[in-house]
Amino acid sequence: MSTVAELFATDSLLTGEEREIRDTVAAFTERHIRPNIAQWFEAGEFPVREIAPELGKLGVLGMHLEGYGCAGLPATSYGLACQELEAADSGLRSLVSVQGSLAMTAVHRFGSEEQKQQWLPELATGRKLGCFGLTEPDFGSDPGGMRTRARRDGGDWVLNGSKMWITNGSVADIAVVWARAETDGKNVVRGFLVPTDTPGFTAREMKGKLSLRASITAELDIDEVRLPADAVLPGASGLSGPLSCLTEARFGIIFGALGAARDCLSTTIEYSRSRAVFEKPLAAYQLTQAKLADMALELGKGQLLALHLGRLKDRGELTPEQVSAGKLNSSREAIAIARECRTILGANGITLDYPVLRHANNLESVLTYEGTAEVHQLVLGKALTDVSAFR
Known part of the structure; x- marks a missing residue:
């Protein structure tokens, strides 16, 4: 049985350090987040004060920033971390994005030296929240x-x-x-x-x-x-100040939303192999396999685009329009995958025993925050036509 990563050989595109960072973040979510996330989601709460210092120890808060206690890692590594965080829950990746790509980036990029010294080390450790x-x-x-x-x-x-x-x-x-x-x-x-x-x-x-x-x-x-x-x-x-911070946050979403989609798809494949319908596994039906194949294709294409954009950002060549293209594609395809996965799980798909509808509900927000899908369509439209449709 092949995974989407194996079908597209995406691991071959990563360095050893990138794979290590990805796997370390995945192990963190396995220990600290996944055992409790359904309960937190149902209760409508999240222990930010307890989790943030652990995220600081992990090194993901402002991990793409240089100095002041920040890890200074490449953009692609940050994106892969976002993918693993959102595979656990979009709320977790949002916490990290807001802390690092919005609040900390604003201080790092636009703050005085005194402001940077005062706030960035504390925010990087998670002892302070922004x-x-x-x-x-x-x-x-x-x-x-x-x-x-x-x-x-x-x-x-x-x-x-x-x-x-x-x-x-x-x-x-x-x-x-x-x-x-x-x-x-x-x-x-x-x-x-x-x-x-x-x-x-x-x-x-x-x-x-x-x-x-x-x-x-x-x-x-x-x-x-x-x-x-x-x-x-x-x-x-x-406005260029706050909008440049939003571009940083959108970059994390490009990878992050695909993490949620991947978690939905892997859960659904496993479910379809064990769920018996009319005396054979649900996975044995052509309709099921067609759905799984289509979802795997969109997930794989999205991951390849994300990696390409990450490499562009690491070279200092990524444009805001390209970020819009990635955010639009990842958020739109991720929510489509989550919804399709729910159909395969049937009634079980609406429970918190499985992560699929939790991800789908979260992705409703991801689709519209940091720029709605329609806004990013218009950004791309302007890039293609050189005519603005905003006003």
């Missing part, structure tokens, strides 16, 4: 319309506004908050480092989710939050 406040209740795909404002008051900044769908928002120690800042008669998007114990900052955990249930999501209220002048990220001015 969140990334960009999305607002009325502005998701169009962050340029944000209403959160920052004004100068003497030597201080004063922030007002709200953010929504913020992963780790209610457990974070530091929030990277993006706001329109009024300076020199201009209104420019700037990033601010907001300690979450600052007066006027409130985070409320969002309940009632049917997706990413094993993940902490919050709404942030920012009411006359007063910050010193050095709270601003000096290297970021305009």
